[in-house]
Amino acid sequence: MSVKNIEALIELIATLRGENGCPWDRKQIPKTMGVYLLEETYELLEAIQSGRPDEVREELGDVFFHILFIARLYEEKGHFDIGNVTRGITDKMIHRHPHVFGNETVSSEEEIRENWRKIKKREKNHFRQTSVLDSVPVHLPALMRAYRISERAAGTGFDWEDISGVMEKVEEEWAEFKSELKQGTASETKKNDIALELGDLLFTLVNVARFIRIHPDTALTDAIKKFETRFKYMEKTISDSGRDINTVSQNEMNELWEKAKKIEN
Structure with missing residues (x-):
């Protein structure tokens, strides 16, 4: 990972937010950028599901940009900067992995999860x-x-x-x-x-x-993708025959659906 590339992106965001920067970027606040970050996160998840590394790389960049942008907004108000963010998460991860960075030993994934829950419960933000x-x-x-x-x-x-x-x-x-x-x-x-x-x-x-x-979300996403593939095959087959799907009988659609399943298998 090139630190220079990250510094260049941080500087780009500072320019966008600067006096001679982009009017759209200058008017953004954390709430508006939070919505965009959520959208970009879902696009990243879709890219990961696709299994195409180039798409994942691009979407990771979009998410990273929005994270740095939001950090910049808080830095401008004097709350914290991206350095505080990275130091905080580094310290937190070290604290939550005593079996890696400390002397604690674990024998299973379930024990790791249980320790994680106990550590989180003791942390400051969770006392409330x-x-x-x-x-x-x-x-x-x-x-x-x-x-x-x-x-x-x-x-x-x-x-x-x-x-x-x-x-x-x-x-x-x-x-x-x-x-x-x-x-x-x-x-x-x-x-x-x-x-x-x-x-x-x-x-x-x-x-x-x-x-x-x-994870049920992953299972449902895969099921939706499978349904889409079969349905689009059915649509295309009907369209190639010069007909509209709304004019086709239920029996014929069922036959095409079964054919799509066989092709898939």
Whole structure:
């Protein structure tokens, strides 16, 4: 890693924010840049999913630019600079890895995770929290937040003994969902009841993912990608025959879907 390249980027941001810089960059505040950072982070995740290193490199650059830009905004107000940020995270990571930088020994990944949770709990910023769940950001996407919430709760011992218990809970939640659904959606109250049961079912499935150490967001992303590939094949096949997909029968679409699955395999 070239320190000069990082320094050049920091200087570029200073120029953009300077008196003769860009009007758009000069008017930005942390809240506005935070929104852009979130967008860039999702683009980075998409690039990682694609498996194309060049795209990952480019998107990493975009994320890094926004991080340095936000740090610059706080530096201008006299709060901190990027040096404070890097020193802080370095000290924190050393503190949270006593089995690497200290004399502590660990025998498993689970022990490492447990030690991590204990160390975080003792840190200054976590003394203000009244619940172990408070460390999970409120604005995380629901699927990611569900995973982290269940993970934090399990860390206290509030968990199923094994995956069979979770699967039994899935069956229970599925039965309750179907029962609510049979009663119809005529009123807003019934729709809310159905929504709550669906939420319970989804949350339990997230716990299944946690037990088998597969992140539900990754699994769902892969499933969506698979669906898109098959559906686009179906669309193209129909379009190549000179027809519109809206005019094709359900039976023919099902046949094309099965064909797409065979080609995929």
